[in-house]
Amino acid sequence: MPPDDHINRVWTSDPLRAPAPRSVEDTGLPFLYLVELVSKVLYQRGQVRLSELSAHLKLPVSVLDPLLTFLRTERMCEAVRRGVSNTDADLVYNLSDAGRARAAEYERRDSYAGPAPVAFADYVERVRASSVAGMRVGREHMAQAFDGIVADPQVLEKMGAAMNSGRAIFVHGPAGSGKTFLAERLNGLLNGHIAVPYALLIDGDVVPLFDPMVHHVVPDQEGGDRLYDRRAPRDQRWVRAQRPAVLTGGELTLEMLDLRFDATTRLYQAPPHLKANGGIFIIDDLGRQRCSATELMNRWIVPLDRQVDYLSLQNGYKFPVPFDVVVVFSSNLPPESLADGSFLRRLGYKIHIGPLTPVQYGTVFRQVCERLGIAFAPEAFAWLLAHHDREQRPLMACYPRDLVCQLRDLAAYEGRQPELSSELLAWAWDNYFAGA
Numbered sequence: 001m002p003p004d005d006h007i008n009r010v011w012t013s014d015p016l017r018a019p020a021p022r023s024v025e026d027t028g029l030p031f032l033y034l035v036e037l038v039s040k041v042l043y044q045r046g047q048v049r050l051s052e053l054s055a056h057l058k059l060p061v062s063v064l065d066p067l068l069t070f071l072r073t074e075r076m077c078e079a080v081r082r083g084v085s086n087t088d089a090d091l092v093y094n095l096s097d098a099g100r101a102r103a104a105e106y107e108r109r110d111s112y113a114g115p116a117p118v119a120f121a122d123y124v125e126r127v128r129a130s131s132v133a134g135m136r137v138g139r140e141h142m143a144q145a146f147d148g149i150v151a152d153p154q155v156l157e158k159m160g161a162a163m164n165s166g167r168a169i170f171v172h173g174p175a176g177s178g179k180t181f182l183a184e185r186l187n188g189l190l191n192g193h194i195a196v197p198y199a200l201l202i203d204g205d206v207v208p209l210f211d212p213m214v215h216h217v218v219p220d221q222e223g224g225d226r227l228y229d230r231r232a233p234r235d236q237r238w239v240r241a242q243r244p245a246v247l248t249g250g251e252l253t254l255e256m257l258d259l260r261f262d263a264t265t266r267l268y269q270a271p272p273h274l275k276a277n278g279g280i281f282i283i284d285d286l287g288r289q290r291c292s293a294t295e296l297m298n299r300w301i302v303p304l305d306r307q308v309d310y311l312s313l314q315n316g317y318k319f320p321v322p323f324d325v326v327v328v329f330s331s332n333l334p335p336e337s338l339a340d341g342s343f344l345r346r347l348g349y350k351i352h353i354g355p356l357t358p359v360q361y362g363t364v365f366r367q368v369c370e371r372l373g374i375a376f377a378p379e380a381f382a383w384l385l386a387h388h389d390r391e392q393r394p395l396m397a398c399y400p401r402d403l404v405c406q407l408r409d410l411a412a413y414e415g416r417q418p419e420l421s422s423e424l425l426a427w428a429w430d431n432y433f434a435g436a
Helices: 003-013 031-045 050-057 061-073 097-109 120-129 139-145 153-163 179-189 293-306 358-372 378-391 399-414 422-433
Strands: 077-081 091-095 168-172 193-197 199-202 205-208 238-242 245-248 260-262 267-269 280-283 308-312 318-322 326-331 347-352
Touching (some): 031 061, 031 091, 061 077, 091 097, 120 318, 139 153, 153 347, 168 179, 179 245
Parallel strands (some): 280 326
Antiparallel strands (some): 077 091, 193 238
16 A cells, blocks of 8 residues: 555544654655755754653654754854764754854744654644534533532533534623633533644744643553554644633733734744634633724624634734634623624523522532532521621522632631631631722
8 A cells, every 4th residue: 555545544534633744745845945954853852862852852763864964065064973872863963054144043033853754735734634513512511510519500501512503602690690610611612632733833933832731641541642643643743632611801902812923032922712623612701801892793703703713823824723612701790891793693502691599609619618628517608697687698609619718718827716706707718899
């Protein structure tokens, strides 16, 4: 079977496990780009063994050999043998003076010197192969992801159905009702894994994509993480990761949603929704961003409608990128106050989350007491419910934790074990709601 046919067969059978490239052509990257990348790695690291260079760039030796041969022919690098095995593994490479001068030029234009990127077209194909739109959530998944969570069953039912819709979700309700908490728990419904590249090559520019704070690596149970797996060595430029969940809040700006080039580091920064591809993207506190809610909503009209976004490189080149995310908007404000009808129609589900019932509030209160090691006192809790009624204060999900934590803080200050009483709850209430 020809090598290309083998590659295509493995790719189709498991989109998370592309075979390792055997030649420069297999990488999908230009020869001269890889020459520049190798030069920058040698420039930054000094003398590097061939095995170390292979591990750093995530490329097999068969791909590096012609690149290093070219550099030596051009008198840009030198190789010396260090070791007793008399094999290529003992070769140590370092740049010549001419090579360092050229590498410095490369680095002034683009300082990226990490794992070799993947071709953008390959990335698009991978995103489509493991699209979050193909994921299905059932009642049993909701029960597992929200086990022990106190919430209105109707709200959970709507959230579960919304995750199957492929459309944006708008969660709204008063402050403290648990909107953000419930939205973040939707991450537990994301099943399956995705392949994430360390970086992308787009029109000759590199865009780093893998973010360890977002992409949680899943070890290959079959041992395929070894660079030289005799069965089928996989392409190390990709990592197997859990579906990501990205949360942004009031710090979000319109500029953050575009591809940004840092002139100081000479590196691109991928926008959060690009890192969230294959997973969930939560925009919390909608309406409190430094840009207006209308501007932010208008930014999302095309991506939500067509599952594609458009980004631009610093040279002006504009290109489409997959918008394969479950978008969750969370706001204290009602949806009609944030956007017009044309945008609201693109929001598949508008889910209101309100106060808890007294029974639900009591369950949350008991859970908080148990978590903090404080004995639950029924009479003190009865006083609290009555005080809520007297003050006409709704039973918000955040109140038990916030009030009981104050009792814990006071006990620590006084050097005693925390306890629950109506007097102490009144003290915490006055601290918490003063002026509110």
